[in-house]
Amino acid sequence: MREVSPFEVESKELDYEKLIRQFGTQPISSLKKNLIPDHKIFRLGIAFSHRDFDKFMQAIKQGKKVAIVSGFQPSSGMHFGHLMTFQTNLFFQKKYGVEVFIPISDDETYVTRKVETQEQALENAKKIAAQIIALGFKKRLTKMFIDSQYTKIYNFAFKLSRGYTISLIKDAYGFTDSINPGLMFYPCVQAAHLLMPQLDEFGGPKHTLVLIGIDQDVYVRIARDIAEKFGFIRPGALHLKFLPGLKGGKMSGSKPETCIYLDDKIEEVERKILNAFTGGQGNLEDQRKYGGNPNICVVFKYLATFFLNEKEMTEHERNCKSGKLMCGECKQMLINKLKKFLREFQKKVKKAEEKIDKFLLG
């Protein structure tokens, strides 16, 4: 593992170490080396914190059944921040045969008032489903469903609801009496998602893992709180750093201007990248003279995360810093790679749209 990756620098900006202390999680760096998968997300320090990830990996090494849960709230489309998470899910599925549960929570989209109607939320959910299928998940090892279509999940949510009080939900989610009761109940649905791989029909209690941003850790924590009460193993969590948005900061579906979406038009992407925040100097002369700063450059981070292997990344970084590489060239490189990726991916989505019904549970 590199001592200081571009992501480590970012981590200092956001002080991920402080977050680890604040949330009471464990740093990935304290894991035994043989429990750390050989994947870029770990080598670059993007996966930086966890709960019980060691137990999850030990279970894999012992040949036990495990599962990953990775939900999607379909208020916006899928962007490259999601892509990073789902590519990691896919890595676990391909490398270790891990079963991946993907609940698409159109109910959450509706009760949080992100859309006007349930029909709209469902439509978004189906779009997401096609995109996830197009990423290459294996049907045999994937349990994907849309809440409003797989309504038996609510029986499990009701079961778990008896483990919570309104007080606890309010504390964890910051809710007040002005919200609607659907939203107040939703945390039970979320807990049902996290614990469902342990239901008898899915093979009973097992180590499970949730890939999330650390800001969502509280949802895992309250599910962990009640897991044992209902005879389940407490789900673990793997916390990924945020992918930077086009202007720096976090790529977030609630701020479309920060996102590259997987269904962006090809020309759109070109415009977005040309306007993206970089670590370059103000003009070509200074860039040649002083070089750029890849550590703060979102263009570099997208290249490094999605398109370059680590040898290429190191070389690219060196060329940027030394003033050999101009921002224009670098952006064009990303644009070309993005265009190619999106063109191929969007073709796969078209095909996947026909498979949705077969793929989804319920």
Added chain:
Amino acid sequence: MREVSPFEVESKELDYEKLIRQFGTQPISSLKKNLIPDHKIFRLGIAFSHRDFDKFMQAIKQGKKVAIVSGFQPSSGMHFGHLMTFQTNLFFQKKYGVEVFIPISDDETYVTRKVETQEQALENAKKIAAQIIALGFKKRLTKMFIDSQYTKIYNFAFKLSRGYTISLIKDAYGFTDSINPGLMFYPCVQAAHLLMPQLDEFGGPKHTLVLIGIDQDVYVRIARDIAEKFGFIRPGALHLKFLPGLKGGKMSGSKPETCIYLDDKIEEVERKILNAFTGGQGNLEDQRKYGGNPNICVVFKYLATFFLNEKEMTEHERNCKSGKLMCGECKQMLINKLKKFLREFQKKVKKAEEKIDKFLLG
């Protein structure tokens, strides 16, 4: 309609008129005569109050589609208080071809902690379903379902949830932050039950009626509040007086000692009636001398409600008051009728048990 029926006297004891004022409902007595169905429940004043029952009856007279909703919370078995309600539902179905929706809320039984497990609640629900079928509801005109089996009802509950706030639910139901979120959400499920006959799949907006005790009026009221917001006609309510329990007071599933259950063992019924509260004198001599008081006698009320026509009832009442009829004879009469009814009914339930799956939605 008799000026003073045994039930009118009871009504003075419980001051049903005060309840009407307190709840802001309409007395049945103020309805135009041609809108009052020719049924004992109205003639005896058992149906005493309403909301929009006139609109419901007008719609029937105009040949419009209407529906009744009559839910069942299966924490206890079905007793004769329920029987009175369901026989009235059945009257509307037989006489006017009214479609009857019967949601059996095993989820409510579970979230209110009336049973330990969801499995137990479901088992109770199935027992109730068989009993309701055995009463003679026509499959073509009956939409009966168990919440945990017909889980798509929850999509509708989520839809309606956006019409409520936690504050409103707390005020209406008396809930606090110490309850579980499943229970906090349940009022949305209840509203979904009340409004579901108006869903497109069941023929769209129509006048609907709910038969309830006036103590449950608040649940109808909050569903009425939001009905228009979602494009529905406000459901109406018909309020029935409480059937007295074996010791006087209300027959209530939460107090088993007040109930005759439809699955009571035949010998059990005999014991229960022999110990029931009557309006008789302390001894035979006084009974002959002063006569009994049928107005406060539960044995008389059971006979009058379920087994005697009005001519028989009047004669029976006269014989009691004049001291011709002894409590022992009267009890024996009721025991014989109950035994016959239960023996036949329980045979029908056995047969109905095989039909449950065909009968239930979902």
